[in-house]
Amino acid sequence: MNDESAAGGKGTQRRHRRNTGAMTLRQVAQLADVAPVTVSRVLNTPDVVSPEVRERVLAVIRETGYVPNRLAGGLASTRSNLIAAIVPTITMSVFLQTVQSLTDTLFDADYQLMLGQTGYSPEREDALLEAIIGRRPDGIVLTGVDHSAQSRQRLLGAGIPVVETWDLTDHPIDMLVGFSHRDIGSSVARYLAGRGRQQLALVTADDERARRRASAFEATALELGLPPVQRISVGGSRTLSSGRTALARLAESGSRPDAVFCSSDLLALGVMTEAQSRELRVGQDLGVVGFGDFDFVADLEPALTSVRINGAAIGEQAARFLVARAEGHAVAQPVVDVGFSIVERASA
Amino acid sequence: MNDESAAGGKGTQRRHRRNTGAMTLRQVAQLADVAPVTVSRVLNTPDVVSPEVRERVLAVIRETGYVPNRLAGGLASTRSNLIAAIVPTITMSVFLQTVQSLTDTLFDADYQLMLGQTGYSPEREDALLEAIIGRRPDGIVLTGVDHSAQSRQRLLGAGIPVVETWDLTDHPIDMLVGFSHRDIGSSVARYLAGRGRQQLALVTADDERARRRASAFEATALELGLPPVQRISVGGSRTLSSGRTALARLAESGSRPDAVFCSSDLLALGVMTEAQSRELRVGQDLGVVGFGDFDFVADLEPALTSVRINGAAIGEQAARFLVARAEGHAVAQPVVDVGFSIVERASA
DNA sequence: TTGAAAGCGCTAACAA
DNA sequence: TTGTTAGCGCTTTCAA
Numbered sequence: 005m006n007d008e009s010a011a012g013g014k015g016t017q018r019r020h021r022r023n024t025g026a027m028t029l030r031q032v033a034q035l036a037d038v039a040p041v042t043v044s045r046v047l048n049t050p051d052v053v054s055p056e057v058r059e060r061v062l063a064v065i066r067e068t069g070y071v072p073n074r075l076a077g078g079l080a081s082t083r084s085n086l087i088a089a090i091v092p093t094i095t096m097s098v099f100l101q102t103v104q105s106l107t108d109t110l111f112d113a114d115y116q117l118m119l120g121q122t123g124y125s126p127e128r129e130d131a132l133l134e135a136i137i138g139r140r141p142d143g144i145v146l147t148g149v150d151h152s153a154q155s156r157q158r159l160l161g162a163g164i165p166v167v168e169t170w171d172l173t174d175h176p177i178d179m180l181v182g183f184s185h186r187d188i189g190s191s192v193a194r195y196l197a198g199r200g201r202q203q204l205a206l207v208t209a210d211d212e213r214a215r216r217r218a219s220a221f222e223a224t225a226l227e228l229g230l231p232p233v234q235r236i237s238v239g240g241s242r243t244l245s246s247g248r249t250a251l252a253r254l255a256e257s258g259s260r261p262d263a264v265f266c267s268s269d270l271l272a273l274g275v276m277t278e279a280q281s282r283e284l285r286v287g288q289d290l291g292v293v294g295f296g297d298f299d300f301v302a303d304l305e306p307a308l309t310s311v312r313i314n315g316a317a318i319g320e321q322a323a324r325f326l327v328a329r330a331e332g333h334a335v336a337q338p339v340v341d342v343g344f345s346i347v348e349r350a351s352a
Numbered sequence: 353m354n355d356e357s358a359a360g361g362k363g364t365q366r367r368h369r370r371n372t373g374a375m376t377l378r379q380v381a382q383l384a385d386v387a388p389v390t391v392s393r394v395l396n397t398p399d400v401v402s403p404e405v406r407e408r409v410l411a412v413i414r415e416t417g418y419v420p421n422r423l424a425g426g427l428a429s430t431r432s433n434l435i436a437a438i439v440p441t442i443t444m445s446v447f448l449q450t451v452q453s454l455t456d457t458l459f460d461a462d463y464q465l466m467l468g469q470t471g472y473s474p475e476r477e478d479a480l481l482e483a484i485i486g487r488r489p490d491g492i493v494l495t496g497v498d499h500s501a502q503s504r505q506r507l508l509g510a511g512i513p514v515v516e517t518w519d520l521t522d523h524p525i526d527m528l529v530g531f532s533h534r535d536i537g538s539s540v541a542r543y544l545a546g547r548g549r550q551q552l553a554l555v556t557a558d559d560e561r562a563r564r565r566a567s568a569f570e571a572t573a574l575e576l577g578l579p580p581v582q583r584i585s586v587g588g589s590r591t592l593s594s595g596r597t598a599l600a601r602l603a604e605s606g607s608r609p610d611a612v613f614c615s616s617d618l619l620a621l622g623v624m625t626e627a628q629s630r631e632l633r634v635g636q637d638l639g640v641v642g643f644g645d646f647d648f649v650a651d652l653e654p655a656l657t658s659v660r661i662n663g664a665a666i667g668e669q670a671a672r673f674l675v676a677r678a679e680g681h682a683v684a685q686p687v688v689d690v691g692f693s694i695v696e697r698a699s700a
Numbered sequence: 701t702t703g704a705a706a707g708c709g710c711t712a713a714c715a716a
Numbered sequence: 717t718t719g720t721t722a723g724c725g726c727t728t729t730c731a732a
Contacts, residue, residue, distance in 0.1 A: 025511055026488075026509065026510055026511060027509070028708095028709060028710085029709065029710065030709075030710090038718080038719090039718065039719050039720080040709090040710080040711095040719095041710095041711075041712095041718075041719065041720085042717090042718065042719080044710070044711060045711095045717095045718085048711085052717075052718095053717075053718085054717060054718090057717085057718085068509075069502075069505050069506050069509045071482055071485045071486050071506055071509075071510060072486055072709085072710080073427075073486065073488055073708090073709055073710070074483075074486040074487050074488075074710090075423050075426050075427045075432065075487060075488055075708090075709080075710090076427050076708070076709035076710040076711085076724090077709080077710050077711070078423050078710090078724090079421075079423045079424050079427055079708090079709080079710070079711090079724045079725065079726085080709080080710045080711040080712075080723080080724050081710080081711055081712080081724085082711095082724070084423065086487075094442055094448065094451070094452075095448055095449075095452060096444070096448075096646075096647070096648075100442065100443055100444075103442070104442075104443060104469075107467075107468075107469055111479075111480075116466065116468070116483055116484075116487075117466075117467065118464065118465075118466050118467075119455075119465065119466075119467045120455075120464075121452075121455055128459075131459075132459075134419055135422075135464050136464075137419045138419050138420055138421065138422040139422050139423060139434075139464075140374075140421055140422075140423055154417075157417050158417050158419055161374065161375065161416075161417045161419075162374050162419060163373050163374060243647055243648065243651075244647070244648035244651045244652075245647075245648070245650075245651045248651055270648060273648070274648075274651065277651060277652065277653055280653060281653055298444075299444070299591055299592070299593075300444075300591065300592035300593070300618065300621070300622075302593075303591075303592045303593045303596055303622065303625060304592075304625065305625055305628060305629055376724095376725060376726085377725065377726065378725075378726090386702080386703090387702070387703045387704080388703090388725090388726080388727095389702075389703060389704085389727080389728090390701090390702065390703075392726070392727060392728095393701095393702085396727085400701075400702095401701075401702085402701060402702090405701085405702085420725085420726080421724090421725055421726070422726090423724090423725080423726090424708090424724070424725035424726040424727085425725080425726050425727070426708090426726090427708050427709065427710085427724090427725080427726070427727090428707080428708050428725080428726045428727040428728075429708085429726080429727055429728080430708070430727095701732105702731105702732085703730105703731085703732080704729105704730090704731080704732100705728100705729085705730085705731100706727105706728085706729080706730100707726100707727090707728085707729100708725105708726085708727085708728095709724105710723105710724085711722105711723090711724085712721100712722090712723085712724095713720105713721085713722085713723100714719105714720085714721085714722100715718105715719085715720075715721100716717105716718085716719080716720095
């Protein structure tokens with residue numbers, strides 16, 4: 005009576021899997037009295053279907069609440085409409101803007117974002133990447149340019165378009181949207197020296213990119229003939245509280261820095277808070293520069309000077325690259341330096 | 353020569369799709385000289401394969417960098433090892449801890465998280481939900497308990513386990529992990545009244561749950577015989593800057609509130625900042641209570657009193673519920689009230 | 701312990 | 717414009 009009869013023919017023993025329970029495209033087709041392909045066309049290329057048939061099919065879809073299985077679709081079409089992104093963390097972090105704009109840009113292009121967090125751990129990045137590649141996303145956004153040999157091999161082998169972000173390198177895996185951490189370190193040192201600051205200090209988290217900013221900061225201070233930079237490392241703890249502790253240590257070390265460059269705005273807020281409770285006037289006695297230019301820093305008292313990265317632009321550009329590739333277009337200029345700026349405010 | 357010969361038989365015209373390029377399980381099987389099922393077993397139930405064969409297969413997998421296609425696996429097994437979560441926003445928000453612990457708990461159980469952000473828009477929630485259901489995740493975490501009729505129908509129809517979070521209701525779709533916003537509003541009002549505060553004010557964002565806290569706050573103040581609560585709505589803008597503006601409006605309105613309950617810690621930080629620049633002593637002249645108990649609020653000057661929600665517990669519990677269901681276990685007590693607490697600090 | 705066959709739900713290729 | 721057929725890459729069922 006229906007097309008199952010073939011499977012239930014007399015000589016054949018029926019055995020295989022009962023279907024999952026959810027409505028399928030085939031069932032919709034039967035209810036609308038059309039072939040399965042036609043339902044597929046209504047969903048994917050509606051213009052190619054006659055209005056009456058289209059309406060009939062859509063009516064069935066509406067009544068049944070049918071939601072097509074994209075896993076099956078993806079398998080058949082080798083297009084998943086999924087983009088994956090891996091960031092160190094989203095908790096109070098500079099990557100938030102990138103993730104946000106990635107989500108938004110992709111949503112508008114009818115893609116979805118899968119997010120992975122490494123917690124700054126390379127092992128975890130490898131594990132995440134394997135899980136991600138297994139889902140055959142149409143593209144992958146990576147943070148940074150340091151990835152294990154294994155991950156590079158898998159990525160290349162899978163043939164999935166990749167965008168590395170938040171850094172620059174001469175040997176990207178595929179595409180690249182970032183900026184130079186070295187230049188930032190130098191620029192901030194020069195900026196502070198130009199404002200008459202002498203005894204510079206660093207309060208910095210312990211990840212590869214922050215370290216690179218810090219080293220360039222120190223090197224430039226030296227070149228400019230300033231005394232050696234004092235550097236306090238807060239390890240992996242990028243909190244307000246670590247910032248307070250760091251300034252306390254600095255203040256009690258005897259030497260009195262007159263400017264501090266922090267590797268994140270939250271650390272900078274900690275430094276400012278501790279300075280205020282020590283009756284140091286931020287902006288006068290102590291210059292403070294943050295990194296990230298979070299939304300709220302402009303409204304602090306005093307407003308915080310910070311290095312601004314256009315994280316949203318990074319996300320948007322990365323999304324555009326990947327969508328272009330997914331649609332089969334080549335990307336002419338697959339390396340973009342989005343630069344940075346020092347936003348001058350009262351704190352320095 | 354190989355098993356493709358069947359497809360290329362003389363009478364048949366070969367036409368179909370060339371494979372995608374990436375290594376497949378079938379190719380691994382050929383290289384290891386075993387049947388495809390055997391490779392599948394090595395991947396999923398290794399104990400059932402003899403050690404020698406297992407080693408041979410694993411060697412090939414290692415050499416080729418083969419990563420199994422989970423889309424195909426999911427389609428065949430109707431298990432995706434994917435859990436989806438929908439939150440209003442992750443930008444500087446209270447949901448961050450929940451997302452974080454969800455990610456971590458799921459990662460440990462070998463599941464992955466798909467994240468969607470609604471930006472507090474119900475339309476967007478519907479669109480997201482359709483995209484998500486289409487990927488047949490093994491479970492879905494929702495924020496809040498207000499969902500469109502269409503979404504409820506789809507969810508029920510898809511038969512996917514659901515956990516609603518961050519609120520309570522008598523009619524959950526499926527499972528529920530939350531707390532009472534009404535109770536929070538009442539408790540904070542009582543708390544402030546108990547500390548001798550008279551003229552209470554609200555600075556609140558304009559979403560359903562914040563409104564519910566606010567209404568209960570007002571009602572309780574009234575019951576306690578306090579003067580009417582002044583309420584400033586900041587719309588959808590949950591920023592430090594809105595908090596500053598709100599307190600400015602309050603201060604200039606003539607009436608002088610002696611305590612403010614803010615619907616987020618960031619708003620509270622704005623209120624504090626504005627108070628300080630108006631020479632109001634926070635804690636003495638003006639009590640301030642936040643919501644969320646962000647990491648950094650304990651280290652502010654003065655430290656901020658805030659309503660603490662154990663967002664991490666919500667995420668963990670939700671993850672456990674869904675993993676249990678995915679593994680085929682029933683969940684005995686599928687409704688959990690995680691409660692809340694008022695963390696007393698200097699600001700109130 | 702291993703394998704052959706069937707099919708998960710969808711789309712690409714071809715035909716009419 | 718609509719339909720038929722053959723898979724996408726994997727896992728399940730049944731058999732040995």
